[in-house]
Amino acid sequence: MTLTLLIFLFPLAYSPGPGNLFFAANGARFGFWATVPANIGYHIATWFITLAVGAGLLAVFTSYPHIFTAIKVLGVTYILWLAWKLYGAGAQAGQAARVAGFWDGVVLLVLNPKAYVLMGLMYSQFGQADTLVWVATVFTLNNIVAFCLFAMLGDRVAARFARGQNGERANKVMAVMLAAVAIWMLFL
Numbered sequence: 001m002t003l004t005l006l007i008f009l010f011p012l013a014y015s016p017g018p019g020n021l022f023f024a025a026n027g028a029r030f031g032f033w034a035t036v037p038a039n040i041g042y043h044i045a046t047w048f049i050t051l052a053v054g055a056g057l058l059a060v061f062t063s064y065p066h067i068f069t070a071i072k073v074l075g076v077t078y079i080l081w082l083a084w085k086l087y088g089a090g091a092q093a094g095q096a097a098r099v100a101g102f103w104d105g106v107v108l109l110v111l112n113p114k115a116y117v118l119m120g121l122m123y124s125q126f127g128q129a130d131t132l133v134w135v136a137t138v139f140t141l142n143n144i145v146a147f148c149l150f151a152m153l154g155d156r157v158a159a160r161f162a163r164g165q166n167g168e169r170a171n172k173v174m175a176v177m178l179a180a181v182a183i184w185m186l187f188l
Contacts, residue, residue, distance in 0.1 A: 001126065001131070002134075002138055004126075005122070005126050005135065005138050005139075006138065006142060008122065008125060008126070009122065009138075009139060009142050010142075012118050012121075012122075013142050013143050013145075013146040014146050014149075016177065016181060017112075017114050017181060018075070018079050018108065018112050018114060018178070018181050018182065018185065019042060019108060019109070019112060019114075019115070019143070019147055020146060020147060020150040021150070021174070021177055021178045021181055022038075022079070022082065022100070022108055022178065023035050023038070023039065023147045023148075023150045023151040023154065024150040024151060024153055024154035024157075024174065025082075025086055025154060025171075025174040025175070025178055026038065026099070026100050026151065026154065027150065027151030027152060027153065027154030027155040027158070028154035028155065028157050028158035028170060028171070028174055029086065029154075029158065029171065030099050031155050031158075032148075032151050032152050032154075032155040034099045034100075035100070035147075035151040037099075037100070037101050037102045037105070038100035038101060038102065038104045038105035038108070039105060039144065039147055039148065039151070040102060040105065041101070041102035041103060041104065041105030041106040041109075042105030042106065042108055042109045042143075042147070043105070043109075043140050043143060043144050043147075044106070045105070045106045045109040045110060046109050046115070046139070046140045046143060047136050047137065047140040049109065049110070049115070049116075049119070050119050050135070050136035050139050050140060051132055051133065051136045053116065053119040053120060053123060054119070054123045054127050054132040054135060054136060055132065057116075061116070068113065068116070071110075071111060071113055071116070072113040072185065072186065074111045075111035075112050075113050075182075075185060076182045076183070076185050076186055078107065078108070078111050079108075079111075079178060079179075079181065079182035079185070080179055080182045082178060083175045083176070083178040083179035083182065084175070084179075086171050086174055086175040086178065087171065087172055087175035087176070087179075112185075113185055114185060119139070122135065122139060123135065154174070157170060158170060
């Protein structure tokens, strides 16, 4: 079951989404190691929320769709705000930006409607009462690997565009990509 689950999760976890682009942008902006606290926060929240979804949280969203809509709007707003801050940031770390911390990672997960949709899809295929913890753990560990790879990729891209206008251009490209994902999230 684990291999089948990983094959199912691969395109979902390794395609650009709010989390991946957030960590790529932060890796580009501050380096890979600076993304670790936000990554930990995101994935601790992922594990607990994945368990909650498996235990029936999606039923609440189905019964009260306005709750999911509110999460979606708040998530899109938060990601657009992050994109705006990145777009206006200078090329060097510390200019008009701060390193994302543990709670930024938690907030990003809680307000990420794509994550809830993925969790629901995953549990519709792999969720039985006796496997909830295992599925949540595999899902979380797989996402950690994906987000670390995106953060490393961002770090490597930044190393190539480290000075002057090239760094500002890289920030702007990442910001536009992040904003595009936020707008795409509106249609989930």
